Amino acid sequence: MSRINIKRAIVLLVSGKAEPLTHTEEKGWQVRSPSVVFDVPKQIRLTFPGNERLWNVPPVNRREVLRRDRYTCQYCGSTKNLTLDHVIPRSKGGKHSWDNVVTACERCNSRKGDRTPVQAGMPLRTQPKAPMHPVVTFAEQFWREQQQENLE
Ligand SMILES: [Zn+2]
Known part of the structure; x- marks a missing residue:
């Protein structure tokens, strides 16, 4: 077992790379946004052993x-x-x-x-970088919204 942060846990859960360990008695956290309530259990289990291989950065073409x-x-x-x-x-x-x-x-x-x-004298509109897994993009967006809400 290893500890991961809550953000990483959400990414793993929404991407289907992990599932909650339902038989634990411990209560997890609930993260809320106006449209979504997301239960983050304290313990999750990885459903894929070497999950990094599932997403490869696409070729530069x-x-x-x-x-x-x-x-x-x-x-x-x-x-x-x-x-x-x-x-x-x-x-x-x-x-x-x-x-x-x-x-x-x-x-x-x-x-x-x-x-x-x-x-x-031609500045770029955005700094180019490798594309992210769509699910990670979603989770990051979700996380930003959470943080904004907590600040209000
Ligand atoms: Zn142009």
Whole structure:
């Protein structure tokens, strides 16, 4: 048995990677939001032994990058003529990785050319990073709402 924090527990429960241990007498916690009441038991059991393998970060390709960036140019917000741009150009040692590849429209891509966003004076709208498991995204959102509610 190991201890994990309540946030991790919620992630595991909503993703089906863990289930409550129902035969324990101990009462758990109840987290509430206006729409959801979530019972977090004090003990949960992992239903998959090596659960990390269930989610692999998708490959860095056009389809996945456009999806992450919601089919929007990360420089101007355009949704037309989309291409992939290396934030740090490959000629300057930029990698073909999730944190260095963004969606850019043809116009921004050619305007930026072989420069970094700073050199080109073209700031990114969001900092690129690898996509998260959809369930983790959901749980993080849920958790943020909880914390906001507790502050009110
Ligand atoms: Zn653009």
